[in-house]
Amino acid sequence: MSDGAGATAPKPSSSVKLVLLGEAAVGKSSLVLRFVNNDFQPNKEPTIGAAFLTQKCQLPNRTIKFEIWDTAGQERFASLAPMYYRNAQSALVVYDITKPSSLVKAKHWVAELQRQASPGIVIALVGNKLDLCEDDNAEAEQADAENETEEEPSTARKVSTKEAKAYADEESLLFFETSAKTGHNVSEVFTAIANAIPETSLKGPRSGAGGGTQAAISAGQDNNRVNLNARGEAGPKEGCAC
Amino acid sequence: MESLNDTQWDVVISGTGLPQSLLALALSRSGKKILHVDRNDYYGGDEAALSLSEADEWAKKHASEPTDTTSTFSHASIAQAPTDGEPGKGKLGHSRGYSLALAPQLLHSKSSLLPALVSSKTNDQLEFQAVGSWFLVNTPPDGSASQAKLTRVPGGREDVFQDATLDLKAKRSLMKFLRFVVNYEEQGDTWEEYRDKPFSSLLEDKFGLVPASHPPILALALSTKSSTDTPSKFAVPRVAKYLTSIGVFGPGFGAVLPKWGGLAEIGQVACRACAVGGGVYVLGKGISEVQQNDDSDMKIYLTDGEVVSSKWLAGVPQDLTHSLSAIQSPEPDVWMTKSISIVSSPLASLFPPTSEGGVTPAGAVIVVQPVDTAEPPVHVFAHSSESGECPKDQCILYASSARADAQGFGVLNHAVEALLQSVGESTEPQVLWSMHYRQRYTSTHDAPSTSDSVITLQSLSPDLAFDDGTLGNVRLAWQRITDGDQEAFLKFEAREGTMEDDELT
Numbered sequence: 001m002s003d004g005a006g007a008t009a010p011k012p013s014s015s016v017k018l019v020l021l022g023e024a025a026v027g028k029s030s031l032v033l034r035f036v037n038n039d040f041q042p043n044k045e046p047t048i049g050a051a052f053l054t055q056k057c058q059l060p061n062r063t064i065k066f067e068i069w070d071t072a073g074q075e076r077f078a079s080l081a082p083m084y085y086r087n088a089q090s091a092l093v094v095y096d097i098t099k100p101s102s103l104v105k106a107k108h109w110v111a112e113l114q115r116q117a118s119p120g121i122v123i124a125l126v127g128n129k130l131d132l133c134e135d136d137n138a139e140a141e142q143a144d145a146e147n148e149t150e151e152e153p154s155t156a157r158k159v160s161t162k163e164a165k166a167y168a169d170e171e172s173l174l175f176f177e178t179s180a181k182t183g184h185n186v187s188e189v190f191t192a193i194a195n196a197i198p199e200t201s202l203k204g205p206r207s208g209a210g211g212g213t214q215a216a217i218s219a220g221q222d223n224n225r226v227n228l229n230a231r232g233e234a235g236p237k238e239g240c241a242c
Numbered sequence: 243m244e245s246l247n248d249t250q251w252d253v254v255i256s257g258t259g260l261p262q263s264l265l266a267l268a269l270s271r272s273g274k275k276i277l278h279v280d281r282n283d284y285y286g287g288d289e290a291a292l293s294l295s296e297a298d299e300w301a302k303k304h305a306s307e308p309t310d311t312t313s314t315f316s317h318a319s320i321a322q323a324p325t326d327g328e329p330g331k332g333k334l335g336h337s338r339g340y341s342l343a344l345a346p347q348l349l350h351s352k353s354s355l356l357p358a359l360v361s362s363k364t365n366d367q368l369e370f371q372a373v374g375s376w377f378l379v380n381t382p383p384d385g386s387a388s389q390a391k392l393t394r395v396p397g398g399r400e401d402v403f404q405d406a407t408l409d410l411k412a413k414r415s416l417m418k419f420l421r422f423v424v425n426y427e428e429q430g431d432t433w434e435e436y437r438d439k440p441f442s443s444l445l446e447d448k449f450g451l452v453p454a455s456h457p458p459i460l461a462l463a464l465s466t467k468s469s470t471d472t473p474s475k476f477a478v479p480r481v482a483k484y485l486t487s488i489g490v491f492g493p494g495f496g497a498v499l500p501k502w503g504g505l506a507e508i509g510q511v512a513c514r515a516c517a518v519g520g521g522v523y524v525l526g527k528g529i530s531e532v533q534q535n536d537d538s539d540m541k542i543y544l545t546d547g548e549v550v551s552s553k554w555l556a557g558v559p560q561d562l563t564h565s566l567s568a569i570q571s572p573e574p575d576v577w578m579t580k581s582i583s584i585v586s587s588p589l590a591s592l593f594p595p596t597s598e599g600g601v602t603p604a605g606a607v608i609v610v611q612p613v614d615t616a617e618p619p620v621h622v623f624a625h626s627s628e629s630g631e632c633p634k635d636q637c638i639l640y641a642s643s644a645r646a647d648a649q650g651f652g653v654l655n656h657a658v659e660a661l662l663q664s665v666g667e668s669t670e671p672q673v674l675w676s677m678h679y680r681q682r683y684t685s686t687h688d689a690p691s692t693s694d695s696v697i698t699l700q701s702l703s704p705d706l707a708f709d710d711g712t713l714g715n716v717r718l719a720w721q722r723i724t725d726g727d728q729e730a731f732l733k734f735e736a737r738e739g740t741m742e743d744d745e746l747t
């Protein structure tokens with residue numbers, strides 16, 4: 001129906017609920033801001049309560065619309081998270097590679113997700129603030145040039161890639177090191193999650209049920225969803241929210 | 243570390259059931275400091291959705307006879323079919339693959355809750371599915387389930403015309419009634435004298451409808467009582483609400499259900515919206531005592547001993563017994579007997595498309611007629627796996643009856659069995675797991691609180707469809723707290739960062 005720019009041919013699109021978890025100040029909100037707005041604000045005020053954002057991710061054969069829940073602040077009461085990971089298909093558990101305690105906290109979140117969240121949830125472990133250890137990256141290439149100690153005193157890195165990766169493998173998590181500041185690996189995380197969501201758990205139009213669907217079904221959505229914006233059959237209601 | 247009593251709260255909300263959560267949503271943009279607590283360690287209160295293991299725990303907690311006026315649930319038990327080792331066939335799935343609704347109420351498409359969810363910008367986090375077909379199950383006089391018959395209730399004028407079981411005269415009478423009922427508010431004289439009389443006598447005397455034609459009409463009223471105990475003043479508005487709801491969101495259906503566990507999901511989304519606005523959420527804490535001070539905020543004692551101060555306290559009566567002068571209202575409590583059954587088949591025949599090319603419903607309503615018409619019927623809400631409440635190839639049956647005697651559970655089991663036998667599947671579907679319980683509904687309309695700063699919200703009514711009165715009651719509470727204009731109730735702008743469907747990429 002929409003006559004959007006010809007570049008985007010209609011692809012099946014599905015919504016994926018994603019929740020961000022991790023210790024305060026590891027960069028959860030910054031990762032979301034980078035992904036959604038391709039922006040970084042060094043002195044961003046801390047999230048109050050929680051935030052809800054959406055962003056689309058184009059895969060070769062489909063569009064994933066992420067519904068992102070960025071949690072904050074209330075980890076101390078441990079009561080906020082359950083309402084975010086309820087029915088979440090994916091979770092991004094973030095730690096700060098310059099802060100070992102944040103990995104410990106991340107492991108707690110992973111354990112809680114595995115215990116409480118939907119059985120098929122896709123979890124990505126993300127070590128953020130990679131830019132703070134830029135040199136460390138270069139060194140990895142020429143690891144034993146001059147130094148055999150793994151942890152350079154000169155670098156801010158406190159959690160080694162190897163340790164975190166080993167843990168992620170053990171728990172079957174996706175794993176990335178990112179920088180919300182430079183944007184390094186940020187979209188890769190979301191694309192990897194989009195690709196890892198099992199096709200069967202995506203709500204998409206059944207094959208063959210393509211054209212000629214009713215007004216009550218928003219284009220490209222599955223054929224169970226009732227669209228509350230489609231009040232009254234007739235009438236050209238535009239779905240514009242503004 | 244910050245603690246809860248560092249903050250001077252404006253509103254403390256007790257319990258995360260639907261009424262309290264809707265209040266939290268309504269207050270989410272008010273700038274008020276909100277503390278929302280729940281004595282349970284899960285969200286949803288009386289409207290929660292449970293995984294299998296949560297249901298296990300829940301049933302243990304509510305296994306006993308009702309202890310006092312604060313207990314809503316009692317007599318809970320779980321039965322699980324023995325696993326006979328046949329691989330793949332009829333096996334329970336993963337505990338968290340289930341989201342069993344304590345509140346599977348359907349929402350009429352015309353319910354005022356739906357536009358409120360749209361205008362409060364929470365609708366985009368919810369998914370609604372159609373409740374499509376309605377059925378009647380009749381058991382023969384000897385009551386044997388194996389001969390039960392399933393018939394579809396005609397869902398509107400076209401259906402009535404095509405119904406081969408009706409003769410012309412019956413069709414005419416029915417059409418006359420349908421014309422009346424959708425405009426019943428303007429036709430007081432037609433039925434005034436029947437308001438307190440049984441609905442069936444209105445149908446018979448005024449519209450010449452023979453008793454045999456009453457059950458399908460009565461079904462649409464979702465009356466939990468027997469037909470003789472269902473007065474016109476109850477049935478007429480409800481039948482009208484359903485019929486005028488048909489087509490509102492698409493042809494062929496007049497009611498919807500929220501995906502993922504009934505009303506629990508709406509409550510969760512409402513709480514999330516409040517958290518986004520800065521509301522603080524704490525599970526596992528109830529309120530044990532409230533101390534009123536004349537010239538300052540009240541002191542609220544939480545169950546773990548912590549004391550917080552707040553201007554307002556709101557909750558349902560069960561959560562506020564300490565500050566209600568009398569929880570017992572003159573009207574007697576209503577009891578319902580309920581069961582939740584996980585069935586080993588998708589029962590696809592219960593979920594035909596709502597119309598050609600229309601949505602596939604995830605819900606169906608089945609009214610199992612009692613053999614003795616003086617008995618109340620059993621209502622069964624069937625939810626397919628598309629509701630997100632169970633794994634594929636299974637479905638959930640929510641059965642309820644207004645009986646609250648020792649035979650109640652047997653009556654429900656018999657009704658579920660009759661339904662499963664009557665759907666006509668070649669191998670009879672099995673109940674893999676079931677939970678039974680009783681639920682008490684205390685009439686709370688005027689449970690007076692001891693203080694002006696304590697607001698009593700109404701619990702949900704025993705109605706099988708969401709009662710819009712709940713929302714009206716929440717609006718009154720919101721107005722007391724905010725002094726807001728009622729026109730502004732639950733009307734919010736989209737929050738920054740939540741782009742709807744614009745193409746950014």
Ligand SMILES: Nc1nc2c(ncn2[C@@H]2O[C@H](COP(=O)(O)OP(=O)(O)O)[C@@H](O)[C@H]2O)c(=O)[nH]1
Nearest residue numbers: 024025026027028029030041042129179180181
């Ligand atoms: N150097 C650097 N700083 C970052 C990065 N991501 C976030 N920060 C900073 O870390 C602080 C906390 O970030 P924020 O996104 O609010 O963390 P949150 O509490 O997890 O949401 C802020 O001062 C950010 O500017 C990053 O990738 N590199």
Ligand SMILES: [Mg+2]
Nearest residue numbers: 028029047072
């Ligand atoms: Mg943040």
